[in-house]
Amino acid sequence: MKRLLTWVSIFFGIIVVAEPQTKPDPIQQVKDEIQKLEIHLKPLLQPLLVSDTHCRIWLSAQFLIRILNIVNQVPDGYMRFTFTCISNWGYLEHKGDGMLGCGWYLELNPKVPPQDRLKATLEFHMPSASWNENGILVLSPYLRFLADANLHWHIWGPPIPGWGCDPRRPGGNGFGGDVGGEAASNSEARFLVSFESNLSDWLTIRGNLDYPSKLYMNFYLSLQGLWPVNVGSIEFPVPTGEIFCVRFPSLLQNRGRLSMGAPPIFEKSYNIFFYPEKMEFGKTGISLKSNIMFFWDMK
Amino acid sequence: MKKCQILLLLVVFLFSSCLSIKKQLFKQEFEYLKSKQANLLKLESFLSQNPNPENISDVSLFISGNKIDNILAGADGFAVQIKEMPGVEISIAYIRTDFSDCFPGLRIRACAIKKSMNMALDLSLTAAIQPIIDEANPSIAKFGVYILDIVPVVELDMTKIRLRGFLKDLLKIKLSQIASALPDFTIPLSWDLAMNIPAFQKDISIGIPNKGGIAGTMKSPAISWMGKLAIDRIISLTDGFHIYASVK
Numbered sequence: 184m185k186r187l188l189t190w191v192s193i194f195f196g197i198i199v200v201a202e203p204q205t206k207p208d209p210i211q212q213v214k215d216e217i218q219k220l221e222i223h224l225k226p227l228l229q230p231l232l233v234s235d236t237h238c239r240i241w242l243s244a245q246f247l248i249r250i251l252n253i254v255n256q257v258p259d260g261y262m263r264f265t266f267t268c269i270s271n272w273g274y275l276e277h278k279g280d281g282m283l284g285c286g287w288y289l290e291l292n293p294k295v296p297p298q299d300r301l302k303a304t305l306e307f308h309m310p311s312a313s314w315n316e317n318g319i320l321v322l323s324p325y326l327r328f329l330a331d332a333n334l335h336w337h338i339w340g341p342p343i344p345g346w347g348c349d350p351r352r353p354g355g356n357g358f359g360g361d362v363g364g365e366a367a368s369n370s371e372a373r374f375l376v377s378f379e380s381n382l383s384d385w386l387t388i389r390g391n392l393d394y395p396s397k398l399y400m401n402f403y404l405s406l407q408g409l410w411p412v413n414v415g416s417i418e419f420p421v422p423t424g425e426i427f428c429v430r431f432p433s434l435l436q437n438r439g440r441l442s443m444g445a446p447p448i449f450e451k452s453y454n455i456f457f458y459p460e461k462m463e464f465g466k467t468g469i470s471l472k473s474n475i476m477f478f479w480d481m482k
Numbered sequence: 483m484k485k486c487q488i489l490l491l492l493v494v495f496l497f498s499s500c501l502s503i504k505k506q507l508f509k510q511e512f513e514y515l516k517s518k519q520a521n522l523l524k525l526e527s528f529l530s531q532n533p534n535p536e537n538i539s540d541v542s543l544f545i546s547g548n549k550i551d552n553i554l555a556g557a558d559g560f561a562v563q564i565k566e567m568p569g570v571e572i573s574i575a576y577i578r579t580d581f582s583d584c585f586p587g588l589r590i591r592a593c594a595i596k597k598s599m600n601m602a603l604d605l606s607l608t609a610a611i612q613p614i615i616d617e618a619n620p621s622i623a624k625f626g627v628y629i630l631d632i633v634p635v636v637e638l639d640m641t642k643i644r645l646r647g648f649l650k651d652l653l654k655i656k657l658s659q660i661a662s663a664l665p666d667f668t669i670p671l672s673w674d675l676a677m678n679i680p681a682f683q684k685d686i687s688i689g690i691p692n693k694g695g696i697a698g699t700m701k702s703p704a705i706s707w708m709g710k711l712a713i714d715r716i717i718s719l720t721d722g723f724h725i726y727a728s729v730k
Contacts, residue, residue: 210508213515220522221583227529228583232721237546246540246729253707264702266686273694301696417690422700427679451556467536475549479556
């Protein structure tokens with residue numbers, strides 16, 4: 184037993200004595216390498232530093248363009264504005280003399296319900312967008328205008344000597360018929376997109392239609408599709424101004440948890456709110472400098 | 483003679499266990515430094531190719547160290563019983579950041595109290611936070627904690643003793659074990675993006691000069707979109723965390 188103890192002691196003694204490191208200190212070596220790396224990295228890291236705010240959120244121009252292209256993600260890629268007639272009055276066109284004697288008129292067919300008299304669709308597709316350093320995103324949407332109308336035309340009877348074109352003259356009512364009218368045109372439109380940030384809405388994107396302000400709808404009458412004659416036109420107003428307004432009241436508004444351990448031995452929930460203070464536009468996108476507020480759950 | 487041998491054996495065992503602890507600490511520090519070095523190398527290679535990481539991101543978010551401290555302040559005063567040490571309560575006085583390039587530091591002031599012995603161990607810990615991107619849930623930012631150094635002071639009744647050397651190392655090992663048992667110091671950030679274009683409706687009147695007019699309504703349906711931000715990279719600099727994300 185004594186011997187065993189002695190040998191064990193000697194064995195551990197040798198291990199202990201043999202332990203002291205004669206090798207170079209690897210920790211110091213790694214530390215030196217890290218120091219060199221840090222010196223080399225310094226100029227690369229310097230431009231990334233943010234010194235004038237506690238929170239900066241940056242959104243790339245490409246991302247914003249992608250958001251705006253969401254309007255293209257509706258079925259077949261067109262954002263549609265549909266016009267439905269509620270009521271109408273008077274004529275679309277009328278003439279009182281000329282080759283047709285006492286004249287003629289063209290109107291939206293009163294025999295059909297108002298909603299079927301005139302329908303029009305403005306379709307926008309936004310294939311291109313360009314970023315302006317002043318924070319304006321210019322979109323050049325393609326605009327398609329389609330309209331169809333249910334028309335009624337009427338030609339008064341010819342004038343009668345002594346009666347002239349008095350509607351009470353015999354045969355003065357003349358004759359008329361119903362016909363469909365169609366209009367289709369394509370054009371370039373122009374959208375101006377602007378960005379705002381305020382306390383109630385973290386980010387607001389407004390899209391204003393700048394051009395065109397009107398489109399024309401022409402009505403043609405023809406005999407069995409031959410010799411179509413333009414019998415009138417209307418100026419169809421395009422709703423210029425704000426077409427869309429996208430609000431992100433809760434973008435990056437988080438409900439987070441501070442927890443330690445798995446499974447957590449400590450857990451606390453918080454709400455974090457970003458209050459924008461300043462919006463800056465750059466070549467690559469928008470940066471929002473914000474303040475952050477925390478609210479801890481009381482439970 | 484026998485007593486001498488037992489004493490020698492005891493000294494040798496103590497010395498070797500002391501060395502074993504040193505070895506363990508050495509391994510721990512070496513691993514940490516290696517991991518820091520690997521991170522710096524990765525960052526250097528990344529920044530050489532992408533001097534401005536925003537060029538390859540959809541969104542970036544910077545949060546200053548000061549604001550991270552606001553989050554961490556939520557743990558101030560938190561006390562917990564440690565399973566491994568029955569009867570001991572660990573109370574956290576504060577956890578604050580100490581940012582440096584690449585590896586953000588953490589200063590922790592805690593107190594281990596053993597009421598039955600009327601003994602308190604005041605602990606000042608220096609730790610490093612390692613941001614972790616969870617690939618299964620890329621919108622959550624996780625932060626691992628690694629203990630770098632510890633200054634323990636025992637308070638026994640009215641006496642204060644500062645622990646050094648072997649005892650300090652022993653404690654450091656123990657705390658590292660505890661810290662590795664609770665490595666996920668998490669600050670989950672779940673970023674859901676929602677965009678809604680409300681339905682458009684406007685009454686329009688089309689006048690036809692000297693002839694008539696048409697009244698109608700212009701309508702456009704609502705458009706909505708949902709997206710989720712996924713964190714691609716977290717860079718910690720002296721000013722705080724820089725988080726780069728893309729929209730999925």
